[in-house]
Amino acid sequence: MAGNGSAVKVHIDHVVKKFQTRKGEMVALNGVDLDIHENEFITVVGPSGCGKSTLLNIIGGLETPTEGQVTVDGKPVDGPSPERGIVFQQYALFPWLTVIKNVMFGLKLQGKSKEEAEEIAHRYLKMVDLEDFANHYPKELSGGMKQRVAIARAYATNPQVLLMDEPFGALDAQTRTQLQQELIETWEKERKTCFFITHDVEEAIILGQRCVIMSARPGRVKDIIDIDIPYPRDQATKMTPRFLELKNEIWSQVYQEYLSVRK
Ligand SMILES: Nc1ncnc2c1ncn2[C@@H]1O[C@H](COP(=O)(O)OP(=O)(O)OP(=O)(O)O)[C@@H](O)[C@H]1O
Secondary structure: OOOOOOOEEEEEEEEEEEEEEOOEEEEEEEEEEEEEEOOOEEEEEOOOOOOHHHHHHHHHOOOOOOEEEEEEOOEEOOOOOOOEEEEOOOOOOOOOOOHHHHHHHHHHHOOOOHHHHHHHHHHHHHHOOOHHHOOOOHHHOOHHHHHHHHHHHHHHOOOOEEEEEOOOOOOOHHHHHHHHHHHHHHHHHHOOEEEEEOOOHHHHHHHOOEEEEEOOOOEOEEEEEEOOOOOOOOHHHHHOHHHHHHHHHHHHHHHHHHHHHHO
């Protein structure tokens, strides 16, 4: 399987996930194999309900697989860890804490002093252009600003792997485009290993080095497409022939899966 040539960071080994429901057993994931390489940006697309979030939760240690396992740097995942930062679609900020205190929260848990946590939090708020809002409360921010805080908070604790579950899904198109651009630039600087779920094929291409296409439920890896578009990337990249070709290819595969469920 192609990668970026770096060591394997996250090894997903034949992961099966079954849920017990009122209607009986439901197979959400049916043997997912995937290697995510160090510093790689992986995007994941697939029809609704194919198990994308379940897979992310298993990598994050929030769910346990029924069969198979996930290892990070060769160590089995057996619960949540600050080494794996998660950004959800709904901002998940603490409403009773100011922006800076939200970002400092994880740093304090890591045992950093108040001064050090403050210094790091300011650095990451600057990265997402929110320094002027450090003392505001989440309710005083727009959706896009809240999501920037969530991203700053995830980056600040310096996790080995960033797991993002449709982080821009609830945003308007303009804010979404802006945050995509910021994320591309941040990734180019920091090269953090990222696993990013989206429903938006354009987003999957502009952000990812590889795009994983999942099959309809029960989810498996249907295909992995190398996004062979050079960096730096920006919104103009979306108009290039190669981008449009990849969009067509990925979209038609996702659509096939969508149709297979509707039949
Ligand atoms: N805790 C749970 N108990 C029972 N079923 C669950 C549970 N969590 C997820 N499922 C089911 O597992 C399947 C996969 O869900 P999941 O949320 O992982 O899919 P998804 O691909 O992320 O969907 P979407 O794109 O709509 O967000 C769905 O059919 C869902 O109803």
